[in-house]
Amino acid sequence: MGFSTVAIHAGNEPDPSTGAVSVPIYQTSTYAQDGLGRHKGYEYARTQNPTRSALEKNIAALEGAKFGFAFASGMAAIDTTLKLVKSGDHVILGDNTYGGTFRLFNRILVDYGIEFDLADTSDISNLEKAFKPNTKMVFVETPTNPVMTVTDLKAVSDISHAHGAKVICDNTFMSPYFQRPIEFGVDIVVHSTTKYLNGHSDSVGGFVALNDEKDAEWIGFVQNGIGAILSPMDSFLVLRGTKTLAVRMEAHDKNGRVVANFLAEHPRVEKVYYPGLVSHPQHELAKRQQSGFGGMVSFETGSLDNARKVLEGVKLCTLGESLGGVESLISHPASMTHASVPAETRDKLGITDGLVRISVGIEDVEDILADLDQALS
Ligand SMILES: *Cc1c(COP(=O)(O)O)cnc(C)c1O
Secondary structure, rough: OOHHHHHHHHHOOOOOOOOOOOOOOOOOEEEEEEEEEEEEOOOOOOOOOOOHHHHHHHHHHHOOOEEEEEOOOHHHHHHHHHHHOEEEEEEEEEOOOHHHHHHHHHHHHHHHHEEEEEEOOOOHHHHHHHHHOOEEEEEEEEEOOOOOOOHHHHOEEEEEHHHOOEEEEOOOOOHHHHOOOHOOOOOOOOHOOOOOOOOOOOOOOEEEEEEHHHHHHHHHHHHHOOOOOOOOHHHHHHHHHHHHHHHHHHHHHHHHHHHHHHHOOOOOEEEEEEOOOOOOOOHHHHHHHOOOOEEEEEOOOOOOOHHHHHHOOOOOOEEEEOOOOOOOOOOOOOOOOOOOOOHHHHHHHOOOOEEEEEOOOOOOOOHHHHHHHHOOO
16 A cells, blocks of 8 residues: 555544544543453553554554554653663764754763764764674664764664664654655664654654564553653644645655755855755765655854844744744754754764754745745845
């Protein structure tokens, strides 16, 4: 079955008690039991909720995974996944992950005995050098946020498996519509559903998708044991969001390409980061690994002052954190999403004070271009 058919039907069975076509929001904390030890498979809503189960089936199917788990946020999903490693284990983390992921390792997990090293995984020889005898996991994001560096998922999976390490891929930027990491050998896919999967900037959530039964059992156990579950209302919203994922991603991609090309030719813009541009150093890899380039575009304005003029000059684009919603959002990575990344690391990555990131929405593209043009001028 095609992607859109799966998106609309997987997990979306008509409600057994009423026939409701849309999965109801089961806003309940508990379930009446027929007798001692006799129930309908639902005991307590942290452990099981039908709205959440429907969403878990849905996104797992979209990622080509057997198992899926929905969480209260992308960070809760990532933290739960990190419960697969134990004190004394070593993790290789891409050097340009989402700022919150870096902070989780750098400020929280280190105190629990999880060792980690950063590596620029876009160059496999860097990754090779980072392995240690106790490396149990490699965590990558591709394309990265905000400088859009692409990592070869097949190469990372092959080399990591040869070292006995699992590969986790944060697939938030591409969504399963444009990139399905499991097809390249990745073991576990994580998401912030807050972004494209929900797509309407009205819910915070996270997801873990995987095929390994033993790991899935542990993730499910930790999901219930720690309890950072996605609420019924949010599960409903994301389930509604994924039904239009294909059409939204097509629209984001179409607008993203136009905006990237426009910026690349704009005299006030020094550099554009977008894997869809032939000038992007990994354009060929992106074409091979992704079926589209999406709506995330970053560009260099040259200085904090120039960046401020753009960010405060836009009228249609909204200045704000987050991404992946239908509306265009514009942000300043150095002071917003990546403020928790040390300044020297930011410099090394190209996250300069003049860098501006746009999550290109699905408005009429002429209006987005006109807004950027007037702000740049
Ligand atoms: C937003 C984001 C996260 C964190 O997700 P939350 O839902 O905000 O907790 C993780 N990874 C990426 C790539 C993100 O964009």
